[in-house]
Amino acid sequence: MSHDLLPKIKTLFLKKETKEEQRGLLLTFAGHGTKKLQRFADIETFPNVLIYPEGMQGKWKEHFGNDQPITLELACGKGDYALGLGRMFPERNFIGVDLKGNRIWRGAKTALDEQLANVGFLRTQIDHLQNYFAAGEVAEIWITFPDPFLRASKAKKRLTHPKFRLFTSRYCNRAPPST
Numbered sequence: 001m002s003h004d005l006l007p008k009i010k011t012l013f014l015k016k017e018t019k020e021e022q023r024g025l026l027l028t029f030a031g032h033g034t035k036k037l038q039r040f041a042d043i044e045t046f047p048n049v050l051i052y053p054e055g056m057q058g059k060w061k062e063h064f065g066n067d068q069p070i071t072l073e074l075a076c077g078k079g080d081y082a083l084g085l086g087r088m089f090p091e092r093n094f095i096g097v098d099l100k101g102n103r104i105w106r107g108a109k110t111a112l113d114e115q116l117a118n119v120g121f122l123r124t125q126i127d128h129l130q131n132y133f134a135a136g137e138v139a140e141i142w143i144t145f146p147d148p149f150l151r152a153s154k155a156k157k158r159l160t161h162p163k164f165r166l167f168t169s170r171y172c173n174r175a176p177p178s179t
């Protein structure tokens with residue numbers, strides 16, 4: 001591993017919010033993590049990625065430079081839907097949200113390469129989503145192929161669990177379609 005990366009590792013380590021996240025980062029370095037580490041460092045510089053940002057409630061219009069409606073793709077992974085929808089609907093903005101910087105890197109890099117100015121990424125825990133959006137700031141929420149957590153004992157981990165209050169929350173200005 002290059003010595004240039006060591007200060008970056010330290011910075012990334014300190015930014016981790018929980019011991020579990022710090023442990024995950026260390027395991028990454030201990031294994032085959034150099035590429036991942038480079039990607040973590042890259043997304044710090046990408047203008048279309050915000051990492052645990054502060055003070056973003058009510059500021060997304062400024063971020064995108066327009067007042068187009070915002071769709072969130074939660075647990076976006078590499079952001080395939082945010083990218084695809086962004087290409088199809090340039091009159092809307094899309095934000096892919098995921099915890100994993102390595103996956104976000106892929107989507108954000110594609111968005112930059114294709115100059116998709118209406119597609120952005122937010123790296124955070126979905127559990128903390130309410131910290132990032134003001135009332136009515138989000139027009140739509142998509143959850144595409146989340147981890148299923150099939151066992152009943154794990155039901156509370158499903159992103160569709162009512163505890164997340166994703167679709168009834170004050171920051172989403174529209175109710176979901178009935179199923």
Ligand SMILES: C[S@@+](CC[C@H](N)C(=O)[O-])C[C@H]1O[C@@H](n2cnc3c(N)ncnc32)[C@H](O)[C@@H]1O
Nearest residue numbers: 075076077098099100124125126144145146147
């Ligand atoms: C099965 S993958 C689906 C990825 C993507 N939606 C797709 O269809 O390719 C689940 C994703 O959810 C993310 N994830 C799971 N729980 C999360 C949470 N609480 N906060 C943020 N991301 C989460 C994981 O990092 C992972 O990228």
